[in-house]
Amino acid sequence: MAQVDLSELQQLFIDGAYSPSSDGATFTVANPMTGEPIYECASASIDDYGRAIERASAAFDSWSRSTPTTRRLTFLKAADILENYLQGDAPSILSAEVSATKSWVRLNILSTAGILRETAGLVTHIKGEIVPADRPGTTILIERAPLGVVFAISPWNAPVNLTARAIATPIICGNTVILKPSEFSPKSQHLVVRALQAAGLPSGCLNFLPVSPDRTPAVTEYAVKHLSVRHVNFTGSDRVGRIIAGWAATCLKRCVLELGGKAPVIVLDDANLDDAVEAVAFGALSNSGQICMSTERVLLHNSVAAPFKAALLRRIESIKVGNHEEDPEVSLSGLFNAASAKRVQALLDGAVSSGAKLLCGDVSASGPNKTILSPHVVDAVTPDMEIFHKESFGPLVCLCSFDTDDEAIALANGTDFSLCAAVFSRDVMRALDIARRVRAGSCHINGPTVYIEATLPNGGTGGSSGYGRFGGIAGVYEFTEPKIISLGKSGMKYVF
Incomplete structure (x- = not known):
C-alpha cells in the first residue's frame, strides 16, 4: 500500500x-x-x-x-x-x-x-x-x-x-x-x-x-x-x-x-463437510473475527465431528497471519487494540480451565503492540462456560457436539444473541425446518454467517x-x- x-x-x-x-x-x-x-x-x-x-x-x-x-x-x-x-x-x-x-x-x-x-x-x-x-x-x-x-x-x-x-x-x-x-x-x-x-x-x-x-x-x-x-x-x-x-x-x-452476535453454525450428519469447513473458516476469521455476524459457535453432529475438526485445522493452517504493515499479503492481522486481545485470551483461558480443549492456537499475542492473535479452535465447549455466551470479537471458533436436531436447535438458541446463524445439510427441507426454528434475524443454509446485501433487512x-x-x-x-x-x-x- x-x-x-x-x-x-x-x-x-x-x-x-x-x-x-x-x-x-x-x-x-x-x-x-x-x-x-x-x-x-x-x-x-x-x-x-x-x-x-x-x-x-x-x-x-x-x-x-x-x-x-x-x-x-x-x-x-x-x-x-x-x-x-x-x-x-x-x-x-x-x-x-x-x-x-x-x-x-x-x-x-x-x-x-x-x-x-x-x-x-x-x-x-x-x-x-x-x-x-x-x-x-x-x-x-x-x-x-x-x-x-x-x-x-x-x-x-x-x-x-x-x-x-x-x-x-x-x-x-x-x-x-x-x-x-x-x-x-x-x-x-x-x-x-x-x-x-x-x-x-x-x-x-x-x-x-x-x-x-x-x-x-x-x-x-x-x-x-x-x-x-x-x-x-x-x-x-x-x-x-x-x-x-x-x-x-x-x-x-x-x-x-x-x-453483538454469537452466531452458531449447525453442521448436520449429512452435511457437505468441505463446504461447511470453508464457510466456518471464512465466517469465523474474516477481519480476525471482528464482525458482529462472525461465526463463534460450531455445533457438530457427533457422527461428523472428527472429520470436520481435522479438515478445519488443515484449512486454518493455510491462512497467513502476521503484521499487515510488514507483509501486505497476510489474511489476518492485528485486533483493534491490545485490550481486545487480552479479552479473547481471558475467554480462552477460562474455557480451558473449565474443561474445554484447545485444538490450535497458543493463547499468546504477537506484534509490536501485542494485538496479533493466530486463529484458535477450542473443542468440548459447553453452555455452562462463559465462552459459550460471551461475544469474543476475535479469531476463535468454539466447537460443541449434539446427537439430535432438537438438541442442535436448543444449543443454537441457548444465548441471548439473535443476529444470524447457518445450517449445513444436503437435505434442504430439513435444513429449512431447522432454520425456521433457530432464533436469528437471518439464517443461511449451506453458506457462512457473514453474509449481507444492501437490500436485505439485517438485524x-x-x-x-x-x-x-x-x-x-x-x-x-x-x-x-x-x-x-x-x-x-x-x-x-x-x-x-
Whole structure:
C-alpha cells in the first residue's frame, strides 16, 4: 500500500464547512498495531452538537422536498468517487487506523459503493397508498414521510461500510443526519462524508462530529435526548446499546440497534463437510473475527465431528497471519487494540480451565503492540462456560457436539444473541425446518454467517443483538413514518 501522510488534524464537518471544536479540544488517534499516535482529531462539544442539530434541522426543510432524481444522482456520483479512493489515501487510512488488511480495505470500499448504489435505487420505492374513505366526499392518502434529524453512531470494525449503512437510507428518505464516528477510526469513516460532499450533497444534510472517549457519554446522551433528533441508530456492543435504548426510552424515541452476535453454525450428519469447513473458516476469521455476524459457535453432529475438526485445522493452517504493515499479503492481522486481545485470551483461558480443549492456537499475542492473535479452535465447549455466551470479537471458533436436531436447535438458541446463524445439510427441507426454528434475524443454509446485501433487512430479533432493520424496504420503513392526509370536499355538513 502506498503510504500517505495522515498527520493533519481531522476537523468537524458541520453545515458544509470544516472547523475545530468550539473549545479547541482534540484527542489522539493511535495506530493499534504499534500503539503510536497517528494524528489529532477535533473533539466535538455539546455546543458543537447543538449547532449541528440546529443546522441539520434547517437543512431538512429543503432536502425533504428534494426530487428523487436529485437524491439518486448524488448517491450514484458518491459511489463512483468513493471507489476511486482505492487508488488514493483510503488504503493507508484504513491500514493505520483499524489494521485493515489489503483484502479488508478493498471489501470495505467496494461494498460501500454497492450500498450507495443500492440505496439510490430505493428512492422511487418510498411509496404510500390511497385508502377508501367511509366518509362521503373524502379521499385518504397515506404517505411515507421522512422523520427529520437522525442521530447515527457507527463503529470502527467495518468503518466505511457500516458508516454508509448508518446514514444512506436515512438521507435517501429525505432525513438529515448527525454522524458520530468511532474514536478509533474518524478518518476512515470520514471517507463516506467526503464522497457525499464531493458528489454535491447539500450543506447541513450530513454533519460529522467525532468525540473523544471522555466526552462521549455526555455528548451522546445530549444528542439522543435532543428534541429535534427524531431517530437514533447505533451499531456496536450490546452494553452501549442498552444505555442508548434507555436514554431513548425516556423520551419515547425510535431506535435501530444492531448489536453483538454469537452466531452458531449447525453442521448436520449429512452435511457437505468441505463446504461447511470453508464457510466456518471464512465466517469465523474474516477481519480476525471482528464482525458482529462472525461465526463463534460450531455445533457438530457427533457422527461428523472428527472429520470436520481435522479438515478445519488443515484449512486454518493455510491462512497467513502476521503484521499487515510488514507483509501486505497476510489474511489476518492485528485486533483493534491490545485490550481486545487480552479479552479473547481471558475467554480462552477460562474455557480451558473449565474443561474445554484447545485444538490450535497458543493463547499468546504477537506484534509490536501485542494485538496479533493466530486463529484458535477450542473443542468440548459447553453452555455452562462463559465462552459459550460471551461475544469474543476475535479469531476463535468454539466447537460443541449434539446427537439430535432438537438438541442442535436448543444449543443454537441457548444465548441471548439473535443476529444470524447457518445450517449445513444436503437435505434442504430439513435444513429449512431447522432454520425456521433457530432464533436469528437471518439464517443461511449451506453458506457462512457473514453474509449481507444492501437490500436485505439485517438485524437481530431482540436481546443482546438489538432490534430494528437497516436494509432495503425495511430500512425505508424504519426511517420514514406513515402520514395520513385526508382530502375533504367543500360544503360538507357534520353532525355533532
